Structures are given as C-alpha cells and as structure tokens.
Amino acid sequence: MRVRDENKELSIRERAVEMLVAEGFDGLSMQKLAKVAGVSPATIYIYFKDRDDLIIQLWVGEMKRMMHATLEGFDPNMSFEEGLKVQWLNRAKFYIENPATAHFMEQIKYSPYYEKCRGKIDKKFLNAMGEFVHNAIKRKELVKLPLEIYWAIAFAPLYQLVKLHMSGRGMSGLEKFELDEKTMNQTLKLVIKALRP
Amino acid sequence: MRVRDENKELSIRERAVEMLVAEGFDGLSMQKLAKVAGVSPATIYIYFKDRDDLIIQLWVGEMKRMMHATLEGFDPNMSFEEGLKVQWLNRAKFYIENPATAHFMEQIKYSPYYEKCRGKIDKKFLNAMGEFVHNAIKRKELVKLPLEIYWAIAFAPLYQLVKLHMSGRGMSGLEKFELDEKTMNQTLKLVIKALRP
DNA sequence: AATATAAATGAATGAACATTCATTTATATT
DNA sequence: AATATAAATGAATGTTCATTCATTTATATT
Numbered sequence A, B: 001m002r003v004r005d006e007n008k009e010l011s012i013r014e015r016a017v018e019m020l021v022a023e024g025f026d027g028l029s030m031q032k033l034a035k036v037a038g039v040s041p042a043t044i045y046i047y048f049k050d051r052d053d054l055i056i057q058l059w060v061g062e063m064k065r066m067m068h069a070t071l072e073g074f075d076p077n078m079s080f081e082e083g084l085k086v087q088w089l090n091r092a093k094f095y096i097e098n099p100a101t102a103h104f105m106e107q108i109k110y111s112p113y114y115e116k117c118r119g120k121i122d123k124k125f126l127n128a129m130g131e132f133v134h135n136a137i138k139r140k141e142l143v144k145l146p147l148e149i150y151w152a153i154a155f156a157p158l159y160q161l162v163k164l165h166m167s168g169r170g171m172s173g174l175e176k177f178e179l180d181e182k183t184m185n186q187t188l189k190l191v192i193k194a195l196r197p
Numbered sequence C: 001a002a003t004a005t006a007a008a009t010g011a012a013t014g015a016a017c018a019t020t021c022a023t024t025t026a027t028a029t030t
Numbered sequence D: 001a002a003t004a005t006a007a008a009t010g011a012a013t014g015t016t017c018a019t020t021c022a023t024t025t026a027t028a029t030t
Helices: A006-023 A030-037 A041-047 A051-070 A080-097 A099-109 A114-120 A123-138 A147-167 A181-195 B006-023 B030-037 B041-047 B051-070 B080-097 B099-109 B114-120 B123-138 B147-167 B181-195
Strands: none
Touching: A006 A030, A006 A041, A006 A051, A006 A099, A030 A041, A051 A080, A051 A099, A051 A114, A080 A099, A080 A123, A080 A147, A080 A181, A099 A114, A099 A147, A123 A147, A147 A181, A147 B147, A147 B181, A181 B147, A181 B181, B006 B030, B006 B041, B006 B051, B006 B099, B030 B041, B051 B080, B051 B099, B051 B114, B080 B099, B080 B123, B080 B147, B080 B181, B099 B114, B099 B147, B123 B147, B147 B181
C-alpha cells in the first residue's frame, strides 16, 4: 500500500495556524488552505474528519508542544520561587519563539471551539500544577488561596505582556514595546512579592 | 422623508454580539443576522457599510459603554489604592453584568479586526489612566514602573478571573467557580501588595 | 393634500464555501 | 513481477455567503 507522506500533514497544520492567525476563523477556508499547503482539498480530509476536527486537532497538537516546553526542568517539589520562575521563563520563551502558536491558542480560548478543546487538556499537567501549589502552601512559601487566584496572579500578567510584545506596541499604541529580560524579571519579582506570605 | 427606526439598529447590534459570542466569527452571517434581528438583509447595509464595518462599529459602541462604566466615580487624583479599587470593581461589575459584551471584546482582541479597532480607543481614557499612574508614582504610593507592567499586574488577573467566572468552571474544568465579592477582594489585596513600594 | 426623500424591503446575483467521488498513483507485501 | 491497499488527486456538487437593486413605504416639509 502507498504510505502517508508525513510532510503533508505537517504542512497542512503549519499553514492552517498561520492562516488562522493572519485571517481569523472566517478567513480559513479548506480550498485556500489546500492551495498554500500544496495539497488537494481532498487530501485534508484524509488527515482530518472535517473543518471543525482540523481546528480542534490543531489545538491539541500545539497545546502538547506548549506544555512540554513549559515543564522543561520543572519539578512539583521545587521551592515556590524557583518553580514559578522556571515555568514563567519557559512559557515566555515558548510564546516569544512561537508567536503564531501563542496567538492561535488565545484565539481559540474565546471562540466556541474552546468548549470542545478544554476537556482534552492533559491531566498530568493539571496534576503537576495542583501538586506544586499544594506543596508551596504547606511549606508556607505561598499564601493560602484557591488555584484560580494563584493562576490569575501568577500567569495572567505574563500573557498580557506577551500580547503587547507580539503587537510590538505599548499601551497607547504609539510607542514600541518589547518584552525583554529586564521587563520580565521586574514583573516576576512583583508577582512573587504578591504571592509570598 | 421617512425617519430611521432606532430600534432596528439596536436590534441588529444586540443580535450581532450575541451571534458572534455563540457562533464565532465564522458563524456570523448577514442573512442569519437579518432574520434574528427581524429586518431585511438590505436594511443592515443602511446602518453599516459592510460586514467588516459592522463588526468594527460593534466594538466601538461596546468599548464606549465599557469605558463609561469603568470611570464611574473615578478621578485621576484619587489615592492609588482608592483609584485602583474603584476601577477594579467597576470593571468587574460591568463584565459580570454584560457577559456577552465582555466575551465579544476579548474575541476581537485576538482577531485581525483588532488592528482596525485599536486606533479608535478614546484618548481621554488613556490620558486619565496615564495621569493616575503618574500621580501615584510621584506620591510614592506606587512602585516606579512602565505603564505596561502596571497594567499587566493590575488588570490582567481580573480578566482571567472573569474568564473563569463566565465559563462557570474552575481550573480543572470540573468544579464550579464564581467570582464573588470575597474572591475579588482577596485578589485585589494581593495586587495592591505587589504594586505598593 | 401633494411632494420629496430617505428608510425599508424581498428577491436576485455571482462568488466562495465545505465536502465528496471516481480515478490515478505509490509502495509494502507476496 | 504481480497484487493489494491506502494515499492522493482534480473536478464536481449543492449550499451558503455578502452584497445589490428595483420597488414600496412612511414621514417631514411644502
């Protein structure tokens, strides 16, 4: 039997993310995608059931990449300050090196597709996170609070800065803005200050 | 001459936001919108130039509403703690009372439409914000930092909590989550702790 | 009451859409 | 070398899309 050309699926996935970021959900058409990916429209349906499935599988793949990157060198038993720093820097690095992926994942979050994606978040990741927070509270390195508040304070500011970094402009939309190491460390310090007992 | 029926434009706007939130950008069609708004497709083109213009004008209108709500009772000369609290609570209240608007505004932020919207943010609003931060730093009530970091720490966590509140579920996607007054005050306290010198 | 004007319409138009299908092609197995 | 099998395709299908247009309707002005 003829064998699958794995470059084809990869090409479809990469171009689809690019197209979604550049043109939005209403700009992603199967025929245009086929053309830029260098395949026949029908070929897309060999790898994905339909347009919805394509978008969801895209998210699953990119999410896996991001979690892998985030947990590099991380251990739930690390001290709070160390563990938070590792995750912060990993995540920031990944987002900055993969701006299209970063944008795509945020795009999905506020779309009706998210309901179909959220159930597929790797439980291992959530467990590692829960354990880390639990440990830190037990050791009195972290003020006692619900996982949601922890998450909101610890990572939401990072997303916000990455968003500004990607747009390349600051608050007023006029000056330039770049998320450099200094800005990152300055923010991380404030976040740790907020969360330490 | 015949006179415009202002209920028609309002109905179009309201239904369009609802439809965008429920079905996403690729779910908003002019013909479906006309049907649920109770007008002819051609009528939409009396009030809006085309589909793009409709979406942008929608954002302009909702943004105006949100800024008005956010600045209620606010004065740039307030003490930092007081001013931040007023804005936090106003914004949280508005988002919770207008979940569709809140969702729509985030949806736009990660879409190609945002580039066409961002230039239309009211300068008065940005100026009031800049002045408030400037005053607070001068009075030594706020640690000295760029407007971007201030914004990221001060408001990004709120957005994150509102997002969870709107989805009705917590981090793991299983338990319920509600952004109640206690949660809000607890978070606001931590934010102020991070930002005070 | 007559007129002028812009609002409002339903039907029509052509383009773009997602998806399918009959056919061809490449390769792993025999 | 022959066969079986799934990958890959281009063209075709029927649907839905944004937008326009000729016509009708309501009202402010005369």
